[in-house]
Amino acid sequence: SQQGEEDPQALSIQEGENATMNCSYKTSINNLQWYRQNSGRGLVHLILIRSNEREKHSGRLRVTLDTSKKSSSLLITASRAADTASYFCATDAKGAQKLVFGQGTRLTINP
């Protein structure tokens, strides 16, 4: 079952703007990961944040994690047309040894 809920389901912004996507989950986790999927392709790992971390950066990506609210956000700064893709959060629930994916956000960056 999919425990992750993401919003918005779709987001369309202009190139250069920032894009923020949110993810909520239901169970206790070891870590939360964000992945990107270009149309018709596999997923590419973007960033992993552990349950004891609150914020993490990687290039233009910034991820926050609030375990008290069971939520995470992914911020892409200075967006580019090439950032157009679907973005998924995935949680590694404690004791589960598998990833559970959110519903995803389809991001479109308009040139």
Add this chain to the structure above:
Amino acid sequence: GAVVSQHPSRVICKSGTSVKIECRSLDFQATTMFWYRQFPKQSLMLMATSNEGSKATYEQGVEKDKFLINHASLTLSTLTVTSAHPEDSSFYICSAGGWGQGNQPQHFGDGTRLSIL
């Protein structure tokens, strides 16, 4: 970096045909691999966990006899869709990663688009 190769990338075949999809970890050993199914504009649904040298663990609602999984080596897992029908048409994706190594990301294959006529 680590790479997972999935083959074939696309299959079109007649109803009743069995289709085998391969998932290989190219530069690391994977005792565990995962098979997902994805419908258009939807998320990934975990079908089963493939365990090297032992039986796969299937998620609830996934037919074991319909989706046969074999993980005979540390670098190869196969998913066979037996007697495929149009409703089995979907995008199938595998992943592998160092689960036993703590908090590690999964590496995904590029997926197989299966179309049953």
